[in-house]
Amino acid sequence: MSKVHDIISDPTLTYEQQVLSLARLAENMDDSLARDPEWIEALNEEILCDLGEGLAPYRPRYIVPDYKVLMEKGCKFLNIEAPTDIWEATNALLIFYKHVPSITSFPVYLGNFSKLFAPFDTDEKQTKKALRLFLQHIDSTLTDSFVHANIGPEDNRVSRIILELTEEMQLAIPNITLLYNPEKTSDDFGVASVKCMLATSKPSFANDVMYQQDAGSKEYAIVSCYNSLRVGGGGYTLPRIRLYNASLKAKDANDFITHVLPNYVQIMLKNMDQRIRYIVEESSFFKSNFLVKEGFVKQENFTGMFGVVGLAECVNHLLDSKDQNAGYGHNEEATNLGLQILDTIHDLVVGHKGLYCEGCNDTYVMHAQVGIDSDGTENSPGVRIPIGSEPELRDHILLEAKMHKHFVSGVGDIFKFDETWTKTPEAVLQIIKGALTSGMRYFSGYNADNDVVRVTGYLVKRSEIEKLRNNEASLNQVTMFGKGAEEKGKALSRKIYSE
């Protein structure tokens, strides 16, 4: 039982983090989830990865409740009446959040604050006070940076208060995304969001035009890192393929596209089927959880997320480009091969009949995963250009925008700006607009000098990483991922764009 002992004696874990670690250990002693030998072999070879979902999934990975239901009807199971003012609304949500499961055991979606609170924003002073306490409560109880809220696309007073408090309070949690739509989001709101982003690394900008088009008549939300999922639904599972590791199995690019890649994609799709079947049929979640019974989520609004990392290194390996600065992101041959690989994955994913995802046309959705610390520098997040070989800003954006098309369930990059841009937020907004119009799905930015920094998709405080280095615990359970990503993946060393 040395693993148990390791956990209970670790001074850098808080009590809650120890409980969750112990629970994970217990899950992984089970063997009731069907797993094929090919999957296990690919896991051991680190070509496929289960992203910590373990051997006994007992809830969907990401749950995206429809909080409008809570606002309109309250919740019987939690004895919450429909709120009538800002205090009741924030209190109802704070109670509710603690009962929304996820892979991290913290809710990955907190709702669209602009919309949820607008009906209760009758007195600016009261709203501000309530939201200040609300944000403080979230930061110190939902201690995980994958906790994510949305604002926009339309401007309103609540949105402005959220931006103002976010900038003032400098908290890593929650992550915030502005659903940006040039038709609906005013430039003034856009500029205010950029100012906030440069001061505290959030909000990020999601391409509302593209995501809404994918979602059709349904509502979507940006959750966890930057996953786009249905409101009133979510994502069952998110395994990943490490494209670089897979490419090492191929004789050449053609062999990769025609044999190696399809083989691993099929192994992963089959594992997704098995895992989803287990979550829906074996675990009690969809049978008895109040979220399902009271209509906060519907099973048919869930789908499986097909995760991809390491496109850059995969392409560079297949084209034998030793110099990263001349490889992916810098030449057309690499771009074309990258697109061909993504098209291949996309065709296989949409050609596969997904299980229990009726609301998503019976298909799983692609997700450009942000990487985990153990990926090191061999598999860059999703389709990103590797850290250290970023081209000029415009070329960086245009190249990646081409790669974003198929990632219906989320993809994005982080752009690091120097101090001068804080004086010209309208210039940054112009760049973001250009990026989104070019087909980029998600744009994050931060100022190189911030304490709250964006690691690969989530936010941590540099000062909290220092705590772990000094062998102290950090309340945010994601700080340790940030530390690992900085040390092993150079994640905080993204090129700083100046001028």
Add this chain to the structure above:
Amino acid sequence: MSKTAIVNKIIPFSNVDGPGNRTAIFFQSCPFRCLYCHNPETINLCVDCGECIPTCPTHALSKVNGKVVWDSSKCVDCDTCIKVCKHHSSPKVKTYDVQTLVAYIKEHALFISGITVSGGECMNYADFIYDLFVEVKKLGLTCLIDSNGAYDFKQYKPLLEISDGVMLDVKAVDEAFHQKLCRYSNKVVLENLEYLQSIGKLVEVRTVLLPEEDEQNTKTVDYVSKHLEASIPYKLLRYRPYGVRPEGVSVFGMKTVSEAEANAYKKIALMNRQGQVYVV
């Protein structure tokens, strides 16, 4: 479109050359010889002496038909050629025709509010710039002129009409001091200050504050702030020695103007006018 211009540098995304994100184009050559020039390699056209050629560590320079030619694909931007140039010039320039430059701007159009032509002194290429603006306007972008005011803008009415305005440097109001500083008269500069305002085409005025030149700084800031409409921002730029050539450093030294000193001049300006005054 046979007109061409020599361009020293293009900054695709600039947030310091006018409002919003802009593509800034720096043209080669300038009628002024400012002692404190921060990019003196833009002052003159290359005379093809070739002295820089053997100093290039990556052999990116050569002479073809008597002309110095720069191969940008070999260049590592170490700027050795610029450091050894005795003529305040640079071999690292490109000759553009309007069409090629417009094609470049088009590729950036989604990301910018407009373009700013600067230098050197962009008005050395006024005809070219007019043709450029005609095309860039069709892309829905704004066009600003960043100028030292050496040319009499009254003579360039069509260009002004199509442009979105001029950002003008007023380096000194004292004629003798301006002569010493820039080896050029300021008479036309001060006329431009009035004229551009009268036709609504002045968008910004800048003055560089010099170390230990209190009297001249005060004179210039006082004059400009009294002659500038409230709607037009006035920027006070602090002298910094970076990039300044030795003859300039020998006069102004390695000092910078402190923020506190700059703020004192800002106070003077604010006593004279209602409009915005920035210290940069």
